[in-house]
Amino acid sequence: MVKQRLIEVSGSQKLAGDNKMGEVFFKRFTFNQLVQHWIMIGSFMLLVVTGMPVKFPDAWWSPVIIGLVGGFEMRTTLHHAAGIGMVILGIYHVTFHLFVDKESLLERKIMPTLTDAKDFWQTIMFYLGKAEQPKYGRYSWKEKFDYWGAFWGMVMMCVTGLVLMFPFIAMNFIPFAYVHLATIIHTDEALLATLFIFIVHWWNVHYSPEVFPMSKAWLTGNLSEEQMKHEHPLEYEEAMRQMQENTANSS
Amino acid sequence: MAFISRSLYSSLKKKYALIVITAIFLLIPAASAQQDVSCYHCHTPVVTEFRNNVHYKIGFTCADCHGGSIETNASVISYNVMSGNFIGRPTRLNVTMVCEKCHIEETKNYKQSIHWEQIEKGHLEAATCTDCHGIHEIRAIKDPKSPSNHQNSPATCAKCHSNTELMSAWYYGIKTDRFDTYKESFHWKALRNGYNVVATCADCHENHLTKAHTDPASSTYPANLPMTCGQTDCHPGVKFDAKIAAGLVHDKESLHSGDLLFNKTGMNPQIAAYYLGPFDLAYWIAIFFKILTTSVIGIFAGMVILDFVSRFKMQKRW
Numbered sequence: 001m002v003k004q005r006l007i008e009v010s011g012s013q014k015l016a017g018d019n020k021m022g023e024v025f026f027k028r029f030t031f032n033q034l035v036q037h038w039i040m041i042g043s044f045m046l047l048v049v050t051g052m053p054v055k056f057p058d059a060w061w062s063p064v065i066i067g068l069v070g071g072f073e074m075r076t077t078l079h080h081a082a083g084i085g086m087v088i089l090g091i092y093h094v095t096f097h098l099f100v101d102k103e104s105l106l107e108r109k110i111m112p113t114l115t116d117a118k119d120f121w122q123t124i125m126f127y128l129g130k131a132e133q134p135k136y137g138r139y140s141w142k143e144k145f146d147y148w149g150a151f152w153g154m155v156m157m158c159v160t161g162l163v164l165m166f167p168f169i170a171m172n173f174i175p176f177a178y179v180h181l182a183t184i185i186h187t188d189e190a191l192l193a194t195l196f197i198f199i200v201h202w203w204n205v206h207y208s209p210e211v212f213p214m215s216k217a218w219l220t221g222n223l224s225e226e227q228m229k230h231e232h233p234l235e236y237e238e239a240m241r242q243m244q245e246n247t248a249n250s251s
Numbered sequence: 252m253a254f255i256s257r258s259l260y261s262s263l264k265k266k267y268a269l270i271v272i273t274a275i276f277l278l279i280p281a282a283s284a285q286q287d288v289s290c291y292h293c294h295t296p297v298v299t300e301f302r303n304n305v306h307y308k309i310g311f312t313c314a315d316c317h318g319g320s321i322e323t324n325a326s327v328i329s330y331n332v333m334s335g336n337f338i339g340r341p342t343r344l345n346v347t348m349v350c351e352k353c354h355i356e357e358t359k360n361y362k363q364s365i366h367w368e369q370i371e372k373g374h375l376e377a378a379t380c381t382d383c384h385g386i387h388e389i390r391a392i393k394d395p396k397s398p399s400n401h402q403n404s405p406a407t408c409a410k411c412h413s414n415t416e417l418m419s420a421w422y423y424g425i426k427t428d429r430f431d432t433y434k435e436s437f438h439w440k441a442l443r444n445g446y447n448v449v450a451t452c453a454d455c456h457e458n459h460l461t462k463a464h465t466d467p468a469s470s471t472y473p474a475n476l477p478m479t480c481g482q483t484d485c486h487p488g489v490k491f492d493a494k495i496a497a498g499l500v501h502d503k504e505s506l507h508s509g510d511l512l513f514n515k516t517g518m519n520p521q522i523a524a525y526y527l528g529p530f531d532l533a534y535w536i537a538i539f540f541k542i543l544t545t546s547v548i549g550i551f552a553g554m555v556i557l558d559f560v561s562r563f564k565m566q567k568r569w
Contacts, residue, residue: 072446
């Protein structure tokens, strides 16, 4: 038997007076995870702004942006600084979740399963009005795709980015041809990530009428009961079951 | 009737005033031209251009290049000006003689270049002084409007080197994609955005001493490339081994532009073997990302649209 980790639930009466009796919050992200996400947002935005003018040097907006960030040299400095920040973030994330947070790797709920493929299909059918909305557990297939997409992207961007940052050092270890390959991978992957974040991720967490203007989980780390029931019904049921068990045990 | 005639009368008066004023204004440039170089009378556009010339600003006159007299007496222009050593319009073959009078070092270098070699062989369309520096509107190199300015140098070379018709005049054909392939390099991307320290054409190929890359004395001859790339102002202290430096920058960079990349059959097999990497990796990686980006963004953007549209059918989702 796998020991289920408790799902954290906090009542608002503990936090701010008693006027909201009965409203409960569900812990979605720890403070550690929130800070990681904030650093990710900051470095990602800076990298996109300072990187895209070099991917599209002939676009009219390219010199405009370079002018706004303070010249080409400043652009390079900013891009390198933000890039190093992202590399450190990536290393921290992997280290933390491998060695500090000792949950078994295979039992993590972020691992993709067959259900996700079914849910993917069911979602399309749902949009077409031919099925019910799939019931998600802790992470929906969209969130899993977001996470692993970002994970794969981070690996690609950090490795090729370091090669591009020190091309002449890299040439001592790898053939010149690979330095060139790094350019292709770095810029193409960057474009993919940018498009994905701005179109898909922002739709899911900002623009979608369900959460508009935004899902506040990225600031507070909490989900409301209503949101929880709607977006993660399976996890909600699990949390309720655990709460009942706890109260039964303690009494 | 009285009303009409009065308005006609007054408008006529204004018209005369207008004509007089216009005539005065027209006379001003004509009168002032009398004091200037006499050539202005007939060669107005040329002399106007010349006034932007850096030589004009330090006191040169038409005669300094074209010969003849610098007399400005309008009544005897044709007799005076075109006398003596007047050479008229220099030909492409002898324009160097004019510049050589002062720019000895530059001309000496230019005369060792492939451009001069071709002119001597009878290819008069090969570049000479005026093609890069301008004819009458020669500006200082530091002037941003100068075609020889660091920023403008790629466009200036491309004037001829991207011209398919012109380049096909050589039986072996000169590649016309050089500017396009240069555009793929980081050098151009930085230059385009106002970063002036990066290399443009002349930094690698030399400005006056331009030679074919097959010439052992050329700065772009494979064996000389480590020195060229490792110039003090560029990548000093970097160890380019011969294999790296032998890379033809243009051909390497052009892998990323769709045409060559997706048409690897047209590539020189040697270049392809080295620069596509093992198993033509560059080619496959580019294709991989093309497919990946299109499918991921396509599928997910499609989902977003479906999601959006479905909300019109279901007023309230939850």
